Every structure is written in structure tokens, then in C-alpha cells.
Amino acid sequence: GAKTAHAWALDWSFRNMIPEITERLLGELPVVGGVAILEDQRDRTEQIEGVPPEGFLDREAELLETAYELLPTLPFDDLDLVVFDRMGKEISGSGMDTNVTGRLLAFNEPSPEVPDIRRIYTRSLTAASHGNAAGVGQADFIHRDLLGDLEVEDTAINAVTSGSVENARIPTTVETDRAGILACLSTVGVRDRWDARVIRATDTMHLERMYASEALLEEARERDDLRVVAEPEPIAFENGELAAPSPTDADARPR
Incomplete structure (x- = not known):
């Protein structure tokens, strides 16, 4: 079997x-x-x-x-940070679609050259996952909320059955979104925050609409397949958590 x-x-x-x-x-x-x-x-x-x-x-x-x-894909191949608001089994069998993240961590399969994502920060686990966070190992940092919803036994069973234990390794956990974003950017060598190439998406399935940093906007405006629908705004936090709702209306729950 x-x-x-x-x-x-x-x-x-x-x-x-x-x-x-x-x-x-x-x-x-x-x-x-x-x-x-x-x-x-x-x-x-x-x-x-x-x-x-x-x-x-x-x-x-x-x-x-x-x-x-x-397949859904990210619109940029070279990114310093991608923030996913959620991961889950109903989104992908691996929680986050490896075709989107470009992170194939098992089965002797080489990871693709693109996309090149230096850091992934994942904020939550969907209720439909019932605690199974297999695939969380693709992230570099996760929010404490995700860790709190993770069921160790269910995740371990999935990891052993699939043979993909790397995908189930628990990443470094942070207390707030602010801490997660700062940790990601401070570990990829971004010297000037204005140069940071950052995307925030709801999850790996819903990529029609997303937040992008200013460093990506000029490229986005020059492309026929992308449309800039709002001007840049400062990132807003409430008690350390991202204040803006998820980029899409795909039943995501803003913090």
C-alpha cells in the first residue's frame, strides 16, 4: 500500500x-x-x-x-521572504504545496531552481487539518499559534507513513508576527529594508491576490500578467500581530 x-x-x-x-x-x-x-x-x-x-x-x-x-505559482521567482497566513491538509497534502514553495525535502527528488525563496514564515494551521501539520518543515519560522494547534502524534504518523520526516520537523517558533518577520529578514542578509523582496499570501492555493513589498512593485507594474490594485502602506501591527486581513477572501481568518 x-x-x-x-x-x-x-x-x-x-x-x-x-x-x-x-x-x-x-x-x-x-x-x-x-x-x-x-x-x-x-x-x-x-x-x-x-x-x-x-x-x-x-x-x-x-x-x-x-x-x-x-498549478498555482508565485508571481516572482526570487524572494527574500514569503509569509503564508495558513497551511493545511485541505490546501495541500503537504500543508503547503511544494510546487509553490519549491521545497522538496524528501524522496530523492531535486528541488527546482525556481522559485528561490530564502525564508518562509507560516502563521497558522487550518482547523480542517485536525492538528496534522505534516509539511510544516518547509517553513523556516512559524507562529506560536501554529505550534499550539499541532498534534504531535497525528503529525508523526503522517511523517512515518509518507517517509517524509524532514517535512514534519518543527521550525523555529516565534511569539508574534513582528518577531517572525524580523527574524526572517535579519537572517537573509537584507541590509536595506526597502530592498526586501517580500510576499504575503493566504496560502499556497489562493494566490490570485497578495501583499507585496515596494521592492516588487516596479516589476509588477511592468508585467501584463500582474495588476497593482493599491498603493503601498506601512505594515501595521496590533500587539505584534499583522493587522491587515488575509489577502484573499478564501475563508481565511485575520488575526
């Missing part, structure tokens, strides 16, 4: 293992066909296609390229 597959991936990688398992199954079982389902970044069905067994590997590779085009 899942545990066996993940165990093989630790020594081999999913990229090599899945085609091998597919060929083995097709050779030993009477497979009639398969149904390929592609979803967009909001988990909405984008495409459904029937595929005959003899076309599984070739057609799946083609559909995978289409799926990559549907």
Missing part, C-alpha cells in the same frame, strides 16, 4: 518508481482502462479523459505537462 510505495521512493524516487509499478500492474492484472482527471489550483475539475492501458505512460506524461500549467 502507501507505506510500501513510500518506502521504495526513499531509495529510488517516485519519478522512477511509479512507471515501474504501473508496468508491473498492467502485466499482472486485467486492467480495462483508466480515467485521468486534471484539476486547477482551486481543486476544480478542468479535464476528464479516458485512457486505454497501452497509453497510460505516454499519455500520462502529456497530461502531466498540462497539469503543471494549471
Whole structure:
């Protein structure tokens, strides 16, 4: 089952293992066909296609390229800090989508060259995760609220079953958003705060609208795929916590 597959991936990688398992199954079982389902970044069905067994590997590779085009991505490849308001199992199986963070911490898979995010600060864990914070290890710093909602046993079970213990390591924890942001920026060598390339997003699924630092605005204005909808404002804190609501209206709860 899942545990066996993940165990093989630790020594081999999913990229090599899945085609091998597919060929083995097709050779030993009477497979009639398969149904390929592609979803967009909001988990909405984008495409459904029937595929005959003899076309599984070739057609799946083609559909995978289409799926990559549907993935949510950050609009900038080079960032000093990304603040995610939340992570959760309903957002991604890894809490934060590794295709967005660019942080593949297991399974012998190389991390992509982009995006290059030097620090990730994650503020909370969704209620729907029921304490399972597998994937939290992608962050460099987390808010104490996230740590308080983390269930150690549930997270450990997920980590052991998946074989991805690196993704479940608990990052450095801070008491407030102000402390988290300052800690991130002070550990990436940003000398002038005006040069800091910072994004704040609701989560890795909802990336249509986000906050960006002034260092990114000129580039954003020059691009046809981005639109600046408000002028810069100072970051506001209330008792050390970010005062502005989450960037999107995706059921995120502002502090």
C-alpha cells in the first residue's frame, strides 16, 4: 500500500518508481482502462479523459505537462521572504504545496531552481487539518499559534507513513508576527529594508491576490500578467500581530 510505495521512493524516487509499478500492474492484472482527471489550483475539475492501458505512460506524461500549467505559482521567482497566513491538509497534502514553495525535502527528488525563496514564515494551521501539520518543515519560522494547534502524534504518523520526516520537523517558533518577520529578514542578509523582496499570501492555493513589498512593485507594474490594485502602506501591527486581513477572501481568518 502507501507505506510500501513510500518506502521504495526513499531509495529510488517516485519519478522512477511509479512507471515501474504501473508496468508491473498492467502485466499482472486485467486492467480495462483508466480515467485521468486534471484539476486547477482551486481543486476544480478542468479535464476528464479516458485512457486505454497501452497509453497510460505516454499519455500520462502529456497530461502531466498540462497539469503543471494549471498549478498555482508565485508571481516572482526570487524572494527574500514569503509569509503564508495558513497551511493545511485541505490546501495541500503537504500543508503547503511544494510546487509553490519549491521545497522538496524528501524522496530523492531535486528541488527546482525556481522559485528561490530564502525564508518562509507560516502563521497558522487550518482547523480542517485536525492538528496534522505534516509539511510544516518547509517553513523556516512559524507562529506560536501554529505550534499550539499541532498534534504531535497525528503529525508523526503522517511523517512515518509518507517517509517524509524532514517535512514534519518543527521550525523555529516565534511569539508574534513582528518577531517572525524580523527574524526572517535579519537572517537573509537584507541590509536595506526597502530592498526586501517580500510576499504575503493566504496560502499556497489562493494566490490570485497578495501583499507585496515596494521592492516588487516596479516589476509588477511592468508585467501584463500582474495588476497593482493599491498603493503601498506601512505594515501595521496590533500587539505584534499583522493587522491587515488575509489577502484573499478564501475563508481565511485575520488575526
